[in-house]
Every structure is written in C-alpha cells, then in structure tokens.
Amino acid sequence: MxxxxxxxxxxxxxxxxxxxxxxxxxxxxxxxxxxxxxxxxxxxxxxxxxxxxxxxxxxxxxxxxxxxxxxxxxxxxxADELDAMLRETAAPKVNDWFVNYVAKKTPLAEELRRRWFEDADPTVAAAAWSLTTDRVVKKPEGLDLERLLDLIERDLKDAPARLQWSMNESLAQIGIHHPEHRARALEIGERLQVLADYPTPPGCTSPFAPLWIGEMVRRQER
Known part of the structure; x- marks a missing residue:
C-alpha cells in the first residue's frame, strides 16, 4: 500500500x-x-x-x-518518553493498551516498574502494579512477595479504582502462583472484600481475589 x-x-x-x-x-x-x-x-x-x-x-x-x-x-x-505517555493515558482503553502493548513489551519494563511504583499519581502507580503482576507470574525471582502483600493489605481497600484493580490482580496472582503465600492472600481478600460484589457474567471468573484464586488453583489441579 x-x-x-x-x-x-x-x-x-x-x-x-x-x-x-x-x-x-x-x-x-x-x-x-x-x-x-x-x-x-x-x-x-x-x-x-x-x-x-x-x-x-x-x-x-x-x-x-x-x-x-x-x-x-x-x-x-x-524511559522518559514512556513516562510522559503514561501520564497522558486518561482514557481507559488507551491506558490498557499502553500498559499491555508497550510498557510490558519494552526492555525498560523493570526500570519503569521501579520508577513508577511509589508514584503519587494513581494511574502511574497502577501501571507499576500491572508490571509487578507480570513479574509475579513470569519472573518472581527477586520480588519481596511478603512486602507486596503488606502494601496490598494496607492500601487496597481505599485505592482509586484503576489502582485498586491492578493491586487486586497482584493479590490474586500471588495466591494463584505462589502456594506458600496463598493462605495469606486468601485471608486478605476475604477480610477486605474488594470487588466481592463485582457483577460477573455466567461462565466468567470473578475478580474477587478469593474466588479468582480458588478457581485458578482448581484448574491447575485438574
């Protein structure tokens, strides 16, 4: 063309x-x-x-x-270009595609994860938690999972929606992929009740961490 x-x-x-x-x-x-x-x-x-x-x-x-x-x-x-771009991703789909198609694909992903992790902008912090979830699943070596659970326990309940969703995903994936932390992940989810009432269509997995963890673990054990 x-x-x-x-x-x-x-x-x-x-x-x-x-x-x-x-x-x-x-x-x-x-x-x-x-x-x-x-x-x-x-x-x-x-x-x-x-x-x-x-x-x-x-x-x-x-x-x-x-x-x-x-x-x-x-x-x-x-890294500076990606940082500036992230801070402009107000539209949900732009943010979603930026995080999943660009931030997770760049060789700078870990540098950006660390840079964004404690950022005061919840959209930026949410991206850091999404990158953290990627590591929880694919490359957990070097991550302090207990500290991540401490932060989730402290901040998940009152986090803004986009940040809360990303932190909740980390909580669930820690419980799914790391059996030694599963009991604590389940306890945190049950106590905080974040997304417990999220409307979930039939046949789909609930984002409520205890249900999500339970369903994924059952599938792994089949």
Whole structure:
C-alpha cells in the first residue's frame, strides 16, 4: 500500500467512527466510536511505523493514540518518553493498551516498574502494579512477595479504582502462583472484600481475589 501519512491515517480513523459505538464506549469512559476489530485491521494494513506512531500520539486524540499503540515499536521509546505517555493515558482503553502493548513489551519494563511504583499519581502507580503482576507470574525471582502483600493489605481497600484493580490482580496472582503465600492472600481478600460484589457474567471468573484464586488453583489441579 502507499505510504500512510498522518492526514490519511486520521481520515481513515474518522471513516470508522460509529455514533452507536461511541455512545457505548463513552459509558466506559472511552471517547471514541471505533470498533476495535476494525482498528486492528487498519493497523495491520499500516504495519509497524514508529514515526507515524509519534505523530498520531501527538494529536492527543484517543482513536489516533490507539492506532499509535498498535503500530509503534516499544523498544524505541526512551524511559522518559514512556513516562510522559503514561501520564497522558486518561482514557481507559488507551491506558490498557499502553500498559499491555508497550510498557510490558519494552526492555525498560523493570526500570519503569521501579520508577513508577511509589508514584503519587494513581494511574502511574497502577501501571507499576500491572508490571509487578507480570513479574509475579513470569519472573518472581527477586520480588519481596511478603512486602507486596503488606502494601496490598494496607492500601487496597481505599485505592482509586484503576489502582485498586491492578493491586487486586497482584493479590490474586500471588495466591494463584505462589502456594506458600496463598493462605495469606486468601485471608486478605476475604477480610477486605474488594470487588466481592463485582457483577460477573455466567461462565466468567470473578475478580474477587478469593474466588479468582480458588478457581485458578482448581484448574491447575485438574
């Protein structure tokens, strides 16, 4: 295909806008009206393009930033660039894709995890906890899991929603993957009751840590 320029990319994104989709997304805090499968199809046609990704991000527009996250090269961002980008991810889907498609994929992930862990901005701290969960599951060596549980026990109940969700995920994954800490993880979850009443569709696993841990452990033991 011909080279994708910023004006062409923005025009294609505009053509994908659907008012009904926007109304549904706005209920979740996302200011765009694009079916994400169509967004991914567009990204597949554009292919990886770091310069264009920078231009798209600089627009500040949610659809453009989502496309940028699909076509960028995570390893080509500096730590300071990634820090600045994270602090601009107000829209939930932009934040989700940034953390999962960029922050977790960069070789700087551990440096950023440490940098962000005690940040006063809950969005930044939430990203640090997401990166921590990744390590809890994939590379726990060197993590102080008891200290993580101490922090979760202290802060989970009153944490802002995005941070609470990330900390709760760490709590559950510690309980699932580290049997020596399972009893404490379950006790913390039962006592704090965070997400205990979260509406969970039939066939899906509840994010309430004790139920989540129990279900995943049962699957492991089958």
């Amino acid at each position: 011909a080279e994708m320029t910023l004006p062409k990319a923005l025009a294609e994104l505009a053509a994908l806008e659907d008012p009904k989709m926007r109304a549904a997304n706005e209920k979740r805090g996302d200011d765009h009206g694009i079916n994400l499968s169509r967004m991914r199809a567009l990204a597949k046609r554009v292919k990886i393009d770091q310069p264009l990704a920078h231009e798209l991000w600089a627009t500040g527009e949610t659809p453009a930033r989502l496309l940028a996250l699909l076509i960028c090269k995570p390893r080509e961002f500096t």
